[in-house]
Amino acid sequence: ETGVTQSPTHLIKTRGQQVTLRCSSQSGHNTVSWYQQALGQGPQFIFQYYREEENGRGNFPPRFSGLQFPNYSSELNVNALELDDSALYLCASSPAGTRRETQYFGPGTRLLVL
């Protein structure tokens, strides 16, 4: 069984640019959540996608947006990058049904904004 995968592993962008991060969920999982983990901090919830619809959002501005595809993979898009967007971005998938509360994390994408 393949776990959650993310690409790319590392990325360097400059302020004002746009970035797209990708996530493939674990087999059998239909829910994907995205988290931002700044250096030395715990992860913070950005948003969640369930059956291709946004299903909850944290305290992040609209320049953070996402998509979920029919195969349940997902993208996180960030426009107008700011220096504070530098962080580890984690994707997590959850199984359908009664075990939805458990989220399984990918290895993350480390974004550096210069």
Place this chain on the structure above:
Amino acid sequence: AQSVTQLGSHVSVSEGALVLLRCNYSSSVPPYLFWYVQYPNQGLQLLLKYTTGATLVKGINGFEAEFKKSETSFHLTKPSAHMSDAAEYFCAVSDGQGAQKLVFGQGTRLTINP
């Protein structure tokens, strides 16, 4: 709103000694509680979770945690530390409803001394 406080950003124990990582939570509804471990440059791995039922929960790698409602705590323990336990540990809470987003603590870095 839910929140998590992890007491001690850094804990150091000797190999073979008891590991105790403290977590207190705040939640207006019955919480779901989780412990995750993060090794350097990696994503989060689920150690254990509490949803309902037995308050003493056993996880992977010999870890366990006890849900104490009266103390709003979910401390993580391991009877005998191993060098491979050195990592960052995160306690998280969710409300088990809707998006079931995870709210994380700041993390505790565990160091094992030979």
